[in-house]
Amino acid sequence: MTMYIQKSVIVTTIFAITTFAGHALASDDGYMNNQKLDEALNMVADSNDHAWIQTIGTSLGGRSIELITLAGSKEQADLQPAILITAGIDGRHLVGTEMAIRIASSILVEHSDVLDSMTIYIIPRANPDGAERNFESLTMGSVGNNRVVDDDRDRNSDEDGPDDLNGDGFISMMRRLNPPIEEPATHLADPEDPRLSIQPDVKEGQRASFTLYTEGIDNDSDGVLNEDGFGYVDLNQNFMHRWPEYEPHSGRYPLSEPESMALARFVLDHDNIVMALTLGRHDNLVNLPDTKKKDISGRAPKEIDAKDADLYKHAGELFKEATGQKNAPKADSSGSFQSWLYAQRGIPSFATVVWGRPDPSKDDSNTSDEQPEVAIESETDETGLKPSGIGDIAQITIDELMEAFEEQSGELVDESMISMVTPEMVVQFAAQAGIVIQRIPVDEPKRAPAKNNGKKKKSKSDDAMWLEYFEQAGIDGFVEWQAFEHPTLGAVEIGGFLPLSRINPPAEELDELGEKETDFVLKLMAARPSVSIVGPEIKELAGGLYEVRVALVNDGEMPTSTVFSQTSHTIRPMVMRLSSNVDDILTGQRISRIWGIDANGGRSEHRWIIRSDDINTETIELVDPRFGNQTIELGS
Ligand SMILES: [Ca+2]
Numbered sequence: 001m002t003m004y005i006q007k008s009v010i011v012t013t014i015f016a017i018t019t020f021a022g023h024a025l026a027s028d029d030g031y032m033n034n035q036k037l038d039e040a041l042n043m044v045a046d047s048n049d050h051a052w053i054q055t056i057g058t059s060l061g062g063r064s065i066e067l068i069t070l071a072g073s074k075e076q077a078d079l080q081p082a083i084l085i086t087a088g089i090d091g092r093h094l095v096g097t098e099m100a101i102r103i104a105s106s107i108l109v110e111h112s113d114v115l116d117s118m119t120i121y122i123i124p125r126a127n128p129d130g131a132e133r134n135f136e137s138l139t140m141g142s143v144g145n146n147r148v149v150d151d152d153r154d155r156n157s158d159e160d161g162p163d164d165l166n167g168d169g170f171i172s173m174m175r176r177l178n179p180p181i182e183e184p185a186t187h188l189a190d191p192e193d194p195r196l197s198i199q200p201d202v203k204e205g206q207r208a209s210f211t212l213y214t215e216g217i218d219n220d221s222d223g224v225l226n227e228d229g230f231g232y233v234d235l236n237q238n239f240m241h242r243w244p245e246y247e248p249h250s251g252r253y254p255l256s257e258p259e260s261m262a263l264a265r266f267v268l269d270h271d272n273i274v275m276a277l278t279l280g281r282h283d284n285l286v287n288l289p290d291t292k293k294k295d296i297s298g299r300a301p302k303e304i305d306a307k308d309a310d311l312y313k314h315a316g317e318l319f320k321e322a323t324g325q326k327n328a329p330k331a332d333s334s335g336s337f338q339s340w341l342y343a344q345r346g347i348p349s350f351a352t353v354v355w356g357r358p359d360p361s362k363d364d365s366n367t368s369d370e371q372p373e374v375a376i377e378s379e380t381d382e383t384g385l386k387p388s389g390i391g392d393i394a395q396i397t398i399d400e401l402m403e404a405f406e407e408q409s410g411e412l413v414d415e416s417m418i419s420m421v422t423p424e425m426v427v428q429f430a431a432q433a434g435i436v437i438q439r440i441p442v443d444e445p446k447r448a449p450a451k452n453n454g455k456k457k458k459s460k461s462d463d464a465m466w467l468e469y470f471e472q473a474g475i476d477g478f479v480e481w482q483a484f485e486h487p488t489l490g491a492v493e494i495g496g497f498l499p500l501s502r503i504n505p506p507a508e509e510l511d512e513l514g515e516k517e518t519d520f521v522l523k524l525m526a527a528r529p530s531v532s533i534v535g536p537e538i539k540e541l542a543g544g545l546y547e548v549r550v551a552l553v554n555d556g557e558m559p560t561s562t563v564f565s566q567t568s569h570t571i572r573p574m575v576m577r578l579s580s581n582v583d584d585i586l587t588g589q590r591i592s593r594i595w596g597i598d599a600n601g602g603r604s605e606h607r608w609i610i611r612s613d614d615i616n617t618e619t620i621e622l623v624d625p626r627f628g629n630q631t632i633e634l635g636s
Pocket residue numbers: 150151152153154155156157158159228
């Protein structure tokens with residue numbers, strides 16, 4: 001925190017009170033629980049005339065979802081273009097909240113001039129219940145809210161969650177060493193590093209020797225271990241765009257949760273939001289989002305429209321310039337807040353995980369394996385496999401099947417048909433094509449490594465890289481396997497990665513990260529669309545007959561709207577309205593709608609020929625919720 005202490009008294013005071021022993025966190029001190037967050041928020045707002053706190057909703061657990069608004073004045077806050085910064089939708093992503101508060105303080109103290117032309121809305125913790133559980137003495141990494149869900153549909157809810165058998169305060173994994181015949185072993189200890197569990201590579205002559213479970217016992221004696229733990233709805237699966245209906249934690253319907261509803265309502269009520277930054281488990285800044293795939297309707301992009309690629313590329317460059325971040329996991333964005341903002345609200349929506357695993361330091365001669373900036377195949381549930389949305393089948397299997405089909409038939413697979421495919425069909429096709437099916441383990445091997453596909457054999461797995469990093473950095477991110485006599489499973493070992501250690505950096509890194517994220521926010525704001533009016537240019541063609549020309553020019557580095565929203569008309573257009581009577585307009589429209597103006601000097605040109613007794617009384621009105629309404633007088 002040294003940098004901040006030098007810079008400002010206010011920030012120093014905030015962080016002086018936020019040092020607390022968060023023993024539930026692998027990275028120990030310095031992360032804010034809800035009470036500390038409230039104190040920090042109030043201190044930021046009380047210390048400055050340009051910041052206000054409001055409550056935008058209440059969680060299921062009865063906690064307030066807070067918004068802090070930064071603007072030149074309260075009156076102008078909702079009337080000028082705004083950036084929305086949202087954090088803490090995933091309860092485990094505590095680093096996002098830390099960044100949100102640091103961005104707020106830093107901009108208020110050092111960059112408040114930017115608030116004269118742009119508003120910053122910050123929702124630092126959208127899921128206060130989920131976050132709070134990650135500060136409890138026993139933690140397993142809580143993703144979602146407090147919704148009670150009967151995961152196994154046995155009419156009891158939350159009856160068999162994980163249990164801390166070895167009493168170390170964490171839920172980790174169990175290796176069952178001598179599984180019975182009816183439950184064949186699935187994994188073995190990685191010969192390269194026995195702490196890691198891998199699936200056997202038959203070609204290498206490997207044989208599985210254990211099964212993996214979440215730590216715990218079968219509390220309800222139904223023969224299944226830990227099948228229905230606490231809650232919850234994953235708020236990042238509860239939004240409308242590609243809502244993953246059959247996921248166990250996606251909610252009963254989109255926006256079923258008060259937390260997701262509060263976010264959606266806030267966005268719908270604020271037409272002045274011109275861009276959004278979501279700090280959470282998704283990233284579209286380190287890795288350019290997919291530009292090719294469509295959703296099941298075939299009309300909306302799965303991630304982004306190819307025509308918006310330049311916008312995202314530019315933002316990604318600004319991000320790398322500001323933060324230097326090179327690694328970010330890929331997470332499925334179905335039903336996420338940030339996808340909804342883009343696909344259904346037309347808002348340029350950027351997302352960052354804030355912190356990725358640093359590359360092992362270069363002076364370590366052991367790391368001769370080149371590990372370029374490949375996207376890490378980590379998933380939200382950290383199994384290393386990406387869900388396909390078809391039962392528990394992993395995306396890699398679907399990809400292999402599609403490849404096999406395309407090779408055989410010479411035709412491209414119509415991706416929109418994938419939604420019709422059932423797991424049974426996959427089993428059948430896979431058998432015909434000789435493809436081994438990869439499945440996403442449902443409740444269990446949360447930490448099973450990304451294994452398989454011979455191509456990658458030589459390079460280190462993601463898990464191995466994490467272990468290497470933890471060792472280098474001296475971080476306690478892994479529980480060594482220890483023998484334990486399980487009441488029903490017999491001999492097991494308990495250990496594995498700690499729940500939050502691969503998402504949240506050591507607390508001493510937070511201040512420096514905060515400066516980088518603030519720098520990025522400032523760069524984004526500077527790149528925002530900026531529309532100005534050129535003209536009017538008026539020429540009298542004959543007595544009382546005039547030609548009028550006006551152009552709208554966007555000098556910003558970003559388009560006024562995403563290309564996708566322009567073609568799908570998901571946003572309200574700018575409206576230009578001429579005051580003349582329709583009968584007096586010989587050429588041109590009385591009312592024109594402008595769906596978007598390109599970046600870097602993009603223009604929208606308008607020309608009319610009108611009849612007027614007194615041109616000085618005529619006006620052109622520009623109605624624009626995001627860039628402000630204006631009236632142009634045609635008289636000089
Ligand atoms: Ca149940």
